[in-house]
Every structure is written in C-alpha cells, then in structure tokens.
Amino acid sequence: MDGKIILMAVLLATLLGLVMAAFSGPSPDKARKRRIALIRGRHSDSAEAVLEARMRRVIDSRQPVTEMKMLVSLIPDPENLTKRLRMTGRKWTLSQYMTACSVIFLFTAAVMMLRGFPLLFALMVSLAAGLGLPHWWVGRLINKRINLFNAKFPDALELLTRGLRSGLPIAETLAVVAAEIPGPVGEEFRLITERIKIGKTMDQALQETADRLGTAEFQFFVISLAIQRETGGNLAETLSNLATVLRQRAQMKLKIRAMSSESKASAYIIGALPFIVFGLISYINFDYMSPFYTSDPMGLFGLSLMQVIGIGGMCWMGIGAFIMAQMINFEI
Template structure:
C-alpha cells in the first residue's frame, strides 16, 4: 500500500511537469525577466521557499490559477501574504501552490535521504511528511507575520516622532513620510510608509492609503494610529500635536508591554529552577552524605 502511495506521488509529480512543460517558453522567459529582482531577495525568506519557488511557480501555479475555487484561495491568503510583507514575491495562488508542492516535495525528499543514507526508515513516514508539507507554509508565514508586527511596534515611536517633527517644520504629510523613510534604517514600518506614499501619489486619498496600511499590518496599534489620522484629516485638524500625542501613547504602551514581559519572566524562570537546578543541588549535596553514611555502616 505504501509502495503504491509512493508511486502515485511520483506519478503526480510527473503529470504536473508534463502538463506544463509545453507552455510557451517565450511567455515564461518574459515573466522570469520581470521577476529577477524578486529572485535576488527571496533568499531572505528561507531556503525552502528559495529553492521551491521556481518549481511551483512554473508548474503548479498555472494549474491553481485555473481552479474553480481560485477566488476563495485569493480571499483566504491575500491578507496573510500582505501582513507578512511578501506581496512582491508571492501571490495567493503562489502560496497555495507552495503548499501543494510541499505535499509532494517533502515525501520525495524523505525518500531521497532514505536512499542516500541507506537508512532503515519506514515508508509509512511519507504520510506524516506529506501532512507536514501542507501545513509548513502556514507555520512559516505566521512566524513571519509575528516577527514583522514586532518590528513595526518597535519602530513606531521613532517614526511617529519624526513625522511630528517634520510636519511641525512645515512639510506636508507625504513629504514627512518621505523624510522618515530617508532618515530611518530600513524596516517593515518604512516599507509600509513607502507603500502609502506611492498609493497617494498615484491618486488614492490619504484616508484610503492609511486604511490599506492598517489592513495590511493587522495590528491594534496601527489601526488606532491610522484611525486617529483619518479622523483628524476629515475635520482639517493640525496633525502635528496629534502625532506627538500618539507617539507618547505608543511609547507608554510599549513600556507597559516590556514591564509585563519582565514580570512574567520571573514565573518562566521558576519552573526550570525547580526542575533542573534544585535537583542538581540536592544531588551534589546529598550524594556525598549518602555515600558516607553507607560506607560508615560497612
């Protein structure tokens, strides 16, 4: 049964390649030229994505794009991809193709390692490997989202301070964001500011661009920041003092979060202390006494 499962997996891989091998080469080459910059940067998102992307992009994404439920796929993964900041590298169809590719890729990799090492691994391990392959992209992208959100929270006070200073110095909102992008080190928040400025330059309203940023980042702090700016913009209020107030509020919340993390750290340290350090102390102190008593009785 497991042998035939392996044969079926290999057959699916061969079918996918054969189904797409005859696609127009000129069209594919043109697409590859457009994605050269993405290829150069894709390595920062992990070795699995880096080496998997050329295969699923060419052989699986075209099939996913023809599926009847592709609209559901777009709705399900569009925000996740935007929150992770990888919209330039993956589309929702690409992400789903990545999942499908690893269903086949992980078992094939398992078989290759088994054969190369001549390991006595059971073939039934291919089934959990396929399951891991399907869910790995979800785990990976959730980790990217959490890390990106942490970076944004960390950089928000400095960025909002610079926005306030720039606006009070006489710059408009777009120019102030440009100044933040110029002066700050590159981070996810400056990337989001860059997207906002580009959207406004091509015709989006400030409110629309800020709503889009809040939707992409998916953070309470960012949603509050954008909502406050949108409300101030709608009544024509001066946003300089508002930005200063927002900066102070963000700093206070971050300090509270750090204090809370510090308070919970003591509890987290307590468990390793009880289960690792205390037994070691008892062994060091008690074993010599026990040996002395045992030998003394003899």
C-alpha cells in the first residue's frame, strides 16, 4: 500500500510538472527582442530587410523539431509526425505533442490506480490512451482542414481562371487568391507566394504544398500547371475544366455520404450503447459493477473475470467496427 501511495505521488508530481511546462509562457526578454526586430524589419526600406522579413515569416510557419529532446527522442519517426502536425494548420511542435501524450498517460494511470485497477493493466490502458488519443485528434483536425480546403478549392480555381483571362500572370493570380479566399486555401496560397518571393520556383513551391496537404485535388492542380508549362495551351480553360471535375467529385462524395448515413448512424448507436449502459449502471448501482473495478491476484495479469470478459468484448466490438467501416469506405 505504501509503495502504491509513493507511486501515485510521483505520477501526480510529474503530471503537475508537465502541465506547468506546457502552459508556461515564453521568456519576456526573448519576446521583447523579437518584437523589436520585427518592428525594425517592418519599417526598414532596404531590400535586404524586406527579404529577411519574408524569410522569417516562412521559417516561422515551419515546425521546429529540436525542442525538448528528451521527449522528442522517443518518437520513432519524427519527420512523419512533423508532417502530420503541419497538415493540421496549427503551429504545434513535437515537444507539445509529446507533452500532451505524457499528460494523458499520467492522468489516466493515476485515475485507474485510484479506482483499484492492477498496476500492469493500468499502465497498458494509459499507454494506449496517451498514444492513441492525440493521434486520433490530430487525424481529426487534418481531415477537417482538408475537407475545408477541398470545399473552397474549386472557387480558388475559378478565381485563377478569371484572373488569367483578364491578362494577369499566374504569379499575381496566386497572390489574388491568397488575399481573397478565406480559410485553408488562402493560407496555403499565401505560403506559396511567400516561397516564390524568396527565390523558389513555382514548381517547388507548389510541390511542397502538395506534399504537405496530401490531397488528390491539389495534386491535380500541380500536374495541370506542370503539363501546361511543358506543352503549352490555354491554362485558363484547363483550370476551368479542373474546377468542374473537382465539383463533380465533391458531389459524388456527398451522394455516397448520404447513401451510407443510415448505416453509419446504426453503427454509431450499436457501438456506443454498451458503453452508455455500462456508465449508467455504474452510476446508479456501483456495488453491482464493483467486480469490474476490483482486481484479482489469482487472475490473468491480476485481472478479475469481469475485466477479462470486458476486454474480450471490446476486442470483438473493435473488429466489428473495423469491418463496418470498410464496408462503407468508397474510394473516388
């Protein structure tokens, strides 16, 4: 019992330390120096200062990968995770991501140990929660941003088409899109124009954005520009046709979503009902569900029979949810 109390105290102290490190603000001296440098660069008329300010904005939009090496060193593939964090459109770093994972792990472990779960089982579930929940949340933000981008991207192509037909060059039309289209589309085109201004070619700037977004719609746009640059032709007409194709793809996706909405609702209800009933029974009559919360030293890994049955049921539910998800997943 004393050992468990000591372990709980260590977990809570570590949790508080990580929370304080995560929410502590930057150094006031560094922030003041950075603001002074930005003001000087903004009000300077020299070409070097303007170029330096542009490069600083582009560099600030990238995610650093060398902070809090103790936590970052635990990541098996930091480049892939850095790319995923950039795809969210948020200025999150690897250290912040690993801090969130550690906080979730320690909090879940502390709660489960207070409820009397075995140490090994609590650590396994906490590890799964600490690694799985941030990964799921980042994926959800990525999908949300990509959907917003795809919804506004045909409008951006139409604006590019009108700009080209009016006689503007492609670089200026990209700047117009960056200024006129809100949301992720304007942000991505703004980064493209900034990269072009600091010396990168249009192909390099577009390809970097395509690699970060990872969407087929923007890749179509990059390929269309590359082919038109090599073979010639009417770029405005090409972009207009591409906008029409992208809108038809979006309509097909919405049609498939509407046709599969009933199956998805049934799957959500069937999957959530056992957990809702379990929570309600635990709240109404905790003594009835107490065998699920108590450990058994003679059981498997210190788990009671009820806990083993619950784990088995969740595994079977996970298999069923995976099968249903694959049945309604259509590639367009």
